[in-house]
Amino acid sequence: MGRGLLLDGQRKSVEPMAARLGEDGNRQALAHFITTSLWQAVHVRARLAWRMAPAINPTALIIDDTGFLKDGDASACVSRQYTGTAGKVTNCQAGVSLHLASDTASAAIDWRLFLPKSWDPASPQADPGKVARRERCGIPPDMGHVEKWQLALDVIDETRSWGVDVPLVVADGGYGDTAAFRLGLEERGLHYVVGSSTTVTAHPHDATLHIPPHNGRGRPHQPAYPPGAEEREGTGHRCGEAGGSAGAVAGGLPPGQRPQRVQADVLAVRGTAGSGPRDARSARPSREPSCPRAGCWPSGPPPNEPETVQFWLSNLPDDTPLTTLVRLAKLRWRIEHDYREMKQALGLAHFEGRTWNGCHHHVTLVSVAHAFCTLQRITRSPKETAPA
Structure with missing residues (x-):
């Protein structure tokens, strides 16, 4: 055979x-x-x-x-x-x-x-x-x-x-978009670098979950992100607690900003799938309201950027070099x-x-x-x- x-x-x-x-x-x-x-x-x-x-x-x-x-x-x-x-x-x-x-x-x-x-x-x-x-x-x-x-x-x-x-798992957005999959990897003590789509909801890195007070009637309220009050100038999305499209949240990040991570980092690599990385940014996303430990939603492309953008989520240590994150993300194409x-x-x-x-x-x-x-x-x- x-x-x-x-x-x-x-x-x-x-x-x-x-x-x-x-x-x-x-x-x-x-x-x-x-x-x-x-x-x-x-x-x-x-x-x-x-x-x-x-x-x-x-x-x-x-x-x-x-x-x-x-x-x-x-x-x-x-x-x-x-x-x-x-x-x-x-x-x-x-x-x-x-x-x-x-x-x-x-x-x-x-x-x-x-x-x-x-x-x-x-x-x-x-x-x-x-x-x-x-x-x-x-x-x-x-x-x-x-x-x-x-x-x-x-x-x-x-x-x-x-x-x-x-100890490391790499996958594309078909798996990275699934919060239960990322949670399953974390429960197994595994690091991951997984793709994410550009259409998911994102929140700024400083967003926190709030549980509205319950008056004793009906079902208890689920954790949620409250709406923000003012918008960052020129970014099209609210600051503080507000979320929105992935692109709007990432658009508010200054070039090169890489906040400290809590659970997972988002790596946005500009360029086509087969090209080498020319520039990269990352943002710390918040946790999902429906499943606080299940994962993080990605940030999106910077504003006025016509190039194709790829999004990746990772829970690797904070001191992992950005070049290493890019190399591991590209390893998926093997x-x-x-x-x-x-x-x-x-x-x-x-x-x-x-x-x-x-x-x-x-x-x-x-x-x-x-x-x-x-x-x-x-x-x-x-x-x-x-x-x-």
């Missing part, structure tokens, strides 16, 4: 691989090995993590998800949903992955297949047709819908249970390199994925093949790996 994934070829599904393997290519045996064999993918992933952790010496655990585009509805957990792979809502499977990453190498070591609400019989949004296909797809009866941020925490817990304990290599060269998206076990077996085998390629790159000299 490993040779089949590594050999040149357009498709890396069972039948094309069996044809390329010649006498060793027993199609029926390969199909059985991937789809119905009882070997435990989690055991292989654990051994993979033990092998790759010392080789990579990871700086961070990177969390992300990717889509596997599908034409039909026979694959396990396929549904119309958004995926960054296509940049739109389309028919696909989605998987959450965890990667070990350093500045020079990375490797996918754990996966979870995302089960949409339409496949969960306990969900009000359950689709009777998809629920009826659960048994045929081999989906465990007790497996229900779990949000992607919770799957991310699950793979982090599993990886740490293997003895691979990396996962895009992994996805591209696994999909284009190793067939990550070529498998039909008809069964639950088959999906997990396939992504595990592709991860092993990708790890082999990574080890070849980092252990051999450029002359040894250069084509003849």
